[in-house]
Amino acid sequence: MDTRLPTSSDDSMLSAEDKEKTIPAALLSRLPQYYICLKDLVNRDIMRVSSRELSKALDITDSQVRQDFARIGDYGRQGYGYSVRELIIGVSDILGITDEFSAVIIGANVLGLAIASDSLFSRHGVLLKGIFNFDGTLVGQRVGNTKVYPLDELIPFIVKEKVDIAVLTTTEGYDPSELIDNGSLRGIWNFTNRFIERGEKTLVHNVSLGDSLMTLCCKIKRLKEGR
Amino acid sequence: MDTRLPTSSDDSMLSAEDKEKTIPAALLSRLPQYYICLKDLVNRDIMRVSSRELSKALDITDSQVRQDFARIGDYGRQGYGYSVRELIIGVSDILGITDEFSAVIIGANVLGLAIASDSLFSRHGVLLKGIFNFDGTLVGQRVGNTKVYPLDELIPFIVKEKVDIAVLTTTEGYDPSELIDNGSLRGIWNFTNRFIERGEKTLVHNVSLGDSLMTLCCKIKRLKEGR
DNA sequence: TAGATTGTTAATCGATTAACAATC
DNA sequence: TAGATTGTTAATCGATTAACAATC
Numbered sequence: 394m395d396t397r398l399p400t401s402s403d404d405s406m407l408s409a410e411d412k413e414k415t416i417p418a419a420l421l422s423r424l425p426q427y428y429i430c431l432k433d434l435v436n437r438d439i440m441r442v443s444s445r446e447l448s449k450a451l452d453i454t455d456s457q458v459r460q461d462f463a464r465i466g467d468y469g470r471q472g473y474g475y476s477v478r479e480l481i482i483g484v485s486d487i488l489g490i491t492d493e494f495s496a497v498i499i500g501a502n503v504l505g506l507a508i509a510s511d512s513l514f515s516r517h518g519v520l521l522k523g524i525f526n527f528d529g530t531l532v533g534q535r536v537g538n539t540k541v542y543p544l545d546e547l548i549p550f551i552v553k554e555k556v557d558i559a560v561l562t563t564t565e566g567y568d569p570s571e572l573i574d575n576g577s578l579r580g581i582w583n584f585t586n587r588f589i590e591r592g593e594k595t596l597v598h599n600v601s602l603g604d605s606l607m608t609l610c611c612k613i614k615r616l617k618e619g620r
Numbered sequence: 621m622d623t624r625l626p627t628s629s630d631d632s633m634l635s636a637e638d639k640e641k642t643i644p645a646a647l648l649s650r651l652p653q654y655y656i657c658l659k660d661l662v663n664r665d666i667m668r669v670s671s672r673e674l675s676k677a678l679d680i681t682d683s684q685v686r687q688d689f690a691r692i693g694d695y696g697r698q699g700y701g702y703s704v705r706e707l708i709i710g711v712s713d714i715l716g717i718t719d720e721f722s723a724v725i726i727g728a729n730v731l732g733l734a735i736a737s738d739s740l741f742s743r744h745g746v747l748l749k750g751i752f753n754f755d756g757t758l759v760g761q762r763v764g765n766t767k768v769y770p771l772d773e774l775i776p777f778i779v780k781e782k783v784d785i786a787v788l789t790t791t792e793g794y795d796p797s798e799l800i801d802n803g804s805l806r807g808i809w810n811f812t813n814r815f816i817e818r819g820e821k822t823l824v825h826n827v828s829l830g831d832s833l834m835t836l837c838c839k840i841k842r843l844k845e846g847r
Numbered sequence: 848t849a850g851a852t853t854g855t856t857a858a859t860c861g862a863t864t865a866a867c868a869a870t871c
Numbered sequence: 872t873a874g875a876t877t878g879t880t881a882a883t884c885g886a887t888t889a890a891c892a893a894t895c
Contacts, residue, residue: 417861417862418861418862419861419862419863420862421835421838422835424834424835424838425828425830425831425834425835426831428834429813429828429830429831443875443876443877444876444877445876450815453863454863454864454865455876456863456864456865456866457862457863457864459876459877459878459879460862460863460864460878460879462877462878463877463878463879469876469877469878470870470871470876470877471869471870471871471875471876471877471878472870472871472874472875472876472877473871473875473876473877474875474876474877475877487838488834488837488838488841489834489837489838489840489841489842490834490837492837492841494837494840503733503734503737503738504734504738506730506734507730507731507733507734508829510730511730511731511829513829513830513833514833516830517830517833517834517837518837519833519837557840558836558837558840579840579843579844580836580837580839580840582832582833582836586656588677594843596839596840596843598832598835598836598839600829600832601652601656602735602738602740602827603652603656603740603743603744604652604653604656605809605825605827606740606741606744606746606809607651607652607655607715607716607717607744608648608649608651608652608825609785609807609809609825610715610716610717610719610721610744610745610746610785610807611648611651611714611715611716612807612823612825613716613721613784613785613806613807613823614715614716614719615716616806616821616823617806644885644886645885645886646885646886646887647886670851670852670853671852671853672852680887681887681888681889682852683887683888683889683890684886684887684888686852686853686854686855687854687855687886687887687888689853689854690853690854690855696852696853696854697852697853697894697895698851698852698853698854698893698894698895699850699851699852699853699894699895700851700852700853700895701851701852701853702853
């Protein structure tokens with residue numbers, strides 16, 4: 394039985410920090426979408442938005458939007474809606490967009506080069522510091538602003554340059570477990586199908602285009618069959 | 621009020637087809653992982669597997685695995701486990717891997733070319749029929765086995781070649797809404813941030829590398845702050 | 848048979864939606 | 872004030888886990 398008294402300290406006195414700690418996974422997965430949408434509104438000089446407007450743009454219910462924003466802070470005003478600018482600051486802060494992270498790409502293959510060439514990193518405040526290749530190909534050359542290095546320089550580079558993120562585009566002839574808890578590395582953005590066990594300090598974030606394609610095919614098949 | 625009698629026809633007489641129709645979203649999102657894992661087992665000549673073994677490889681509970689497999693069919697045997705081969709057939713069938721889908725890529729930019737060059741499509745039984753570019757660059761040339769066409773040939777091509785899937789890598793100067801419910805097109809694999817409204821016959825499957833990167837950064841930030 | 852492992856039920860947990868009072 | 876829109880509660884829905892009888 395919970396014997397705590399129902400005083401005001403119960404929930405309302407949670408600090409902003411404490412509140413952030415309790416963001417549920419489902420909300421967290423919606424935050425990037427909110428961010429993109431809010432950025433778009435700012436670009437169009439729209440400075441206020443209601444839960445209903447956002448819900449239409451994002452294809453979720455307005456109730457959900459209010460529930461979400463109430464959870465991450467105190468941004469709304471009854472009868473008015475939300476200030477786009479304030480929301481962006483709040484959402485950016487939780488997403489860590491204000492932080493400056495640095496990254497390296499492992500594998501100068503088509504996928505690695507595509508990720509490097511895209512404005513992806515710069516758009517999200519991540520600094521791409523180097524690309525590492527297995528064979529001698531491209532080594533010493535530049536892709537955009539970023540230099541290509543041989544693989545044996547990877548670990549020293551990560552340590553010296555305090556790299557936060559390693560983007561793994563292939564595991565052909567490479568064992569990525571050496572990355573775990575090495576230097577200042579905190580995350581592996583894993584585009585391969587290889588399972589990588591996370592460490593105490595280094596987490597693994599998987600992206601599988603194959604999975605995505607399979608899901609698409611599955612949806613199409615079911616649509617054809619009439620759901 | 622439901623006045624049906626609780627006869628055996630209630631649930632147990634659902635046909636295989638009917639059962640497939642009720643696959644919940646959460647299970648559907650796990651199916652590609654099961655597929656990859658099962659393929660890996662076959663490659664290593666492992667012909668039987670228990671829910672417990674799979675649960676360890678996939679980082680989910682064994683209870684979940686059993687729940688999932690019981691839902692999609694009747695593949696288990698008490699005291700033995702599951703036949704890997706039978707499971708693959710069942711999972712492939714739901715995922716539509718046995719079906720032959722065809723695709724085109726819109727945008728011969730770095731991302732488009734990376735997707736085209738990868739064995740992604742062939743590995744999943746999807747036939748890449750063409751790449752379409754906005755300006756004259758690359759038009760007439762080949763990327764792997766696939767020819768690059770000018771954009772104005774896109775819609776006639778989709779109709780004539782009965783293309784199922786359009787991979788959208790950019791919306792710079794292109795309005796993708798013309799794709800919806802056009803010809804035999806059933807799905808758009810959307811790598812852009814542009815919101816595309818789905819049609820009655822054409823669905824939209826979004827992949828956002830930006831979202832994924834933001835989520836990674838967010839996780840790292842929270843890890844640094846001690847969850 | 849004894850041991851292993853599923854299938855299934857019930858309990859729990861978390862996410863979403865509906866509704867409306869509070870209030871700007 | 873009247874109208875709009877949030878914040879919050881309660882209801883609903885769906886997903887996950889635990890437990891164990893059924894059975895290979």
